[in-house]
Amino acid sequence: MSASADSANRFQSSWYAMQECLRSALSSIRAHGLRSSLTMLGIVIGVASVICVIALVQGLSQSISNQLQGLGGSTLTLRSHTPLEDQLRGKRNRLKLKDLEELRFRIDGISNITPLVFAGQGMGSQIRYGANTASGQMFGTTSNYQDVQKIFPKTGRFLTESDDASRRRVVVVGEQMRKDLKLPEDPAGEFVQIGNEWFKVVGVLEPRGEMFGMSQDNYLLMPFRTALAVNGVVLEPDLWITFSVNDLEALESTKLRVAMLMRQLHQIGPKQPDDFVVEASDMIAKTFKQISTTITLVVAGIVGISLLVGGVGIMNIMLVSVTERTREIGIAKALGARRQYVLMQFLIEAMVLAIIGGLIGIAIGFGLGYGIAQSIPDFPPPSVPWWAVTGACAFSGLIGVIFGILPASKAANLAPIDALRYE
Amino acid sequence: MIRLESIGKVYTLGDNEFAALTDVDLHIARNEFVALTGASGSGKSTMMNILGCLDSPTTGSYSLDGEAVAGLSEDQLAGVRNRKIGFIFQNFYLMPRFTALDNVAQPLIYRGLSPSVRRERAREALARVGLADRTHHKPNELSGGQRQRVAIARALVGHPELLLADEPTGNLDSRTAREIMALLTHLHSEGVTLIIVTHDPGIASHCHRVVRLHDGRIAEDFQQQPAPIEPPAATVAAHSPAERPA
Numbered sequence: 001m002s003a004s005a006d007s008a009n010r011f012q013s014s015w016y017a018m019q020e021c022l023r024s025a026l027s028s029i030r031a032h033g034l035r036s037s038l039t040m041l042g043i044v045i046g047v048a049s050v051i052c053v054i055a056l057v058q059g060l061s062q063s064i065s066n067q068l069q070g071l072g073g074s075t076l077t078l079r080s081h082t083p084l085e086d087q088l089r090g091k092r093n094r095l096k097l098k099d100l101e102e103l104r105f106r107i108d109g110i111s112n113i114t115p116l117v118f119a120g121q122g123m124g125s126q127i128r129y130g131a132n133t134a135s136g137q138m139f140g141t142t143s144n145y146q147d148v149q150k151i152f153p154k155t156g157r158f159l160t161e162s163d164d165a166s167r168r169r170v171v172v173v174g175e176q177m178r179k180d181l182k183l184p185e186d187p188a189g190e191f192v193q194i195g196n197e198w199f200k201v202v203g204v205l206e207p208r209g210e211m212f213g214m215s216q217d218n219y220l221l222m223p224f225r226t227a228l229a230v231n232g233v234v235l236e237p238d239l240w241i242t243f244s245v246n247d248l249e250a251l252e253s254t255k256l257r258v259a260m261l262m263r264q265l266h267q268i269g270p271k272q273p274d275d276f277v278v279e280a281s282d283m284i285a286k287t288f289k290q291i292s293t294t295i296t297l298v299v300a301g302i303v304g305i306s307l308l309v310g311g312v313g314i315m316n317i318m319l320v321s322v323t324e325r326t327r328e329i330g331i332a333k334a335l336g337a338r339r340q341y342v343l344m345q346f347l348i349e350a351m352v353l354a355i356i357g358g359l360i361g362i363a364i365g366f367g368l369g370y371g372i373a374q375s376i377p378d379f380p381p382p383s384v385p386w387w388a389v390t391g392a393c394a395f396s397g398l399i400g401v402i403f404g405i406l407p408a409s410k411a412a413n414l415a416p417i418d419a420l421r422y423e
Numbered sequence: 424m425i426r427l428e429s430i431g432k433v434y435t436l437g438d439n440e441f442a443a444l445t446d447v448d449l450h451i452a453r454n455e456f457v458a459l460t461g462a463s464g465s466g467k468s469t470m471m472n473i474l475g476c477l478d479s480p481t482t483g484s485y486s487l488d489g490e491a492v493a494g495l496s497e498d499q500l501a502g503v504r505n506r507k508i509g510f511i512f513q514n515f516y517l518m519p520r521f522t523a524l525d526n527v528a529q530p531l532i533y534r535g536l537s538p539s540v541r542r543e544r545a546r547e548a549l550a551r552v553g554l555a556d557r558t559h560h561k562p563n564e565l566s567g568g569q570r571q572r573v574a575i576a577r578a579l580v581g582h583p584e585l586l587l588a589d590e591p592t593g594n595l596d597s598r599t600a601r602e603i604m605a606l607l608t609h610l611h612s613e614g615v616t617l618i619i620v621t622h623d624p625g626i627a628s629h630c631h632r633v634v635r636l637h638d639g640r641i642a643e644d645f646q647q648q649p650a651p652i653e654p655p656a657a658t659v660a661a662h663s664p665a666e667r668p669a
Contacts, residue, residue, distance in 0.1 A: 010535075012535065012537070013534075013535020013536075014535070016532070016535055016536065016537055016538065017532065017533075019538070020532045020538075027520055027521075028520065031520050032634075096452060098573070155613060162464050219499060221614070283547070330516075331516045331518065332529070332533075334477060334500065334510055335505065335510070335529055335530040335533065335577070336503060336504045336505020336506070336530055336531075336533040336534070336581075337533045338498045338501045338502070338533065339497065339498055339501075340498070341533060374593060415497075416477050416501075417472050417477045417478050420477070420512075420516070
């Protein structure tokens with residue numbers, strides 16, 4: 001009956017020991033139900049608020065990027081860019097009509113060239129229908145706009161090539177603008193007044209929905225040339241130009257060619273920066289996603305500080321628990337538990353407490369997020385990414401380990417006779 | 424098997440030094456049945472802690488089963504306790520949350536045995552003390568005598584070289600105490616080496632050898648004819664399965 005018969009291999013023994021620690025942790029957590037749940041409370045609240053915030057921010061940003069992703073992958077946007085320093089000096093870079101023409105004639109392999117210009121500089125932004133007035137954004141564009149932006153008329157028709165060619169005074173209006181002006185459901189044939197000019201309404205655009213509670217449908221579109229004509233010579237317009245690249249493979253090279261053409265046209269010296277931006281339209285979505293992820297992390301991090309408070313709570317209760325279980329620790333040591341084993345037992349207990357708290361917190365955070373999203377009208381449904389869930393779990397476990405070290409080492413360092421004698 | 428040579432233990436309390444044991448020599452052979460007695464303050468608790476590897480002597484050497492244990496680290500001592508010593512305490516010291524079976528299996532956890540092996544051996548040990556039918560009871564569902572039997576089973580489960588009992592009957596009524604003494608005597612007859620630390624001459628009278636400490640020194644050390652245990656033991660003898668192979 002010697003002990004050597006009992007020597008299992010090292011890995012297996014530590015696995016059994018771990019199993020036993022887990023079991024004893026669970027049994028001790030269950031034995032002190034109320035105390036355990038109070039201990040977890042800090043972690044629960046911390047994790048719940050983190051998850052709730054992440055859910056809301058992510059839900060919001062997901063709905064925004066979904067809207068942004070309506071734009072095709074092969075579409076490039078060219079627009080002017082003025083660095084902030086120059087803006088402060090009152091300088092303003094522009095894309096001009098000449099740029100549009102040159103782009104049209106000198107770059108091959110592109111189609112759907114769609115200019116977009118802010119109209120209304122010459123007219124003011126007041127739109128009138130009968131006694132009703134509304135204000136909103138006015139753009140001039142061509143018939144390609146609907147293909148590039150994936151926005152189609154709900155009733156009536158869109159702008160046509162011939163509208164543009166003959167500079168017809170026609171407009172298509174956004175849904176919100178139609179409501180503001182109290183136009184009929186199908187307003188085709190009605191006339192609205194912008195500044196001193198009369199325009200015939202030919203169609204209503206599909207609603208784009210809301211972003212941050214602001215309607216995106218408070219706008220109208222008119223033919224590009226009409227917009228240039230009514231703007232008059234007040235100001236040289238600043239254009240946005242979107243175009244599709246026919247061969248997706250050539251996207252990067254086309255981007256480069258466009259940039260070179262623009263540098264040449266704008267007479268930009270070799271070391272000067274671009275005064276324009278060529279970007280793939282999904283870049284907006286990408287950039288937005290980056291920003292929203294940063295915001296999520298920052299906000300979650302700030303809220304996550306509350307998790308530290310939860311950790312301190314765990315440490316306090318664990319210290320009490322060690323004192324209370326001094327006798328138990330003494331018995332374990334007398335029966336042959338090594339320091340390492342006692343350390344592991346208490347660390348695992350702290351970790352299990354924290355992780356259970358984390359899981360409960362995730363569930364509550366989920367629920368809270370949905371509740372809040374439901375109670376705010378038109379708020380997009382929340383979304384909790386998997387990294388937030390695993391991250392919250394891992395982080396609570398880590399908190400448990402960090403704040404469990406002190407109580408656990410206190411337990412492990414108890415001398416067996418003192419611990420046995422403890423009353 | 425136990426060889427204590429010029430053991431001394433000095434406690435320091437502030438500036439005062441207090442010698443709990445001075446120059447103790449003691450040899451105990453395998454399968455001896457020894458009572459370690461003495462008045463309180465005679466050093467018998469210190470002696471028991473040192474014998475049980477719960478504490479290290481200040482001076483002297485201690486060899487247990489051929490292994491020098493005086494200079495070992497705390498973790499090494501934990502290993503020695505686990506493999507070679509079975510403790511029986513006056514207050515049983517069972518884990519209140521564990522069942523009898525889990526309590527008995529506890530020392531085997533620290534040996535790294537698998538749960539199924541642990542349960543198997545714990546069952547055997549419980550049967551050996553006559554509690555085969557109480558495996559799933561928790562300590563508070565057991566009587567005092569049954570608790571002490573669980574504790575004895577826990578001490579036996581690892582097949583230690585030495586059973587060290589500290590006032591094993593101190594918290595029991597006289598009838599249960601006799602049952603426990605009968606059980607211990609029976610275990611001795613199966614070949615276990617036993618040291619009982621007690622101040623009770625009645626308990627000591629059942630042992631084969633008595634070592635009496637006084638002021639930290641051995642005052643008496645003699646062999647004796649153990650007094651027979653009174654009749655109620657007969658019921659226990661029926662309980663303890665003598666026919667079982669050890």
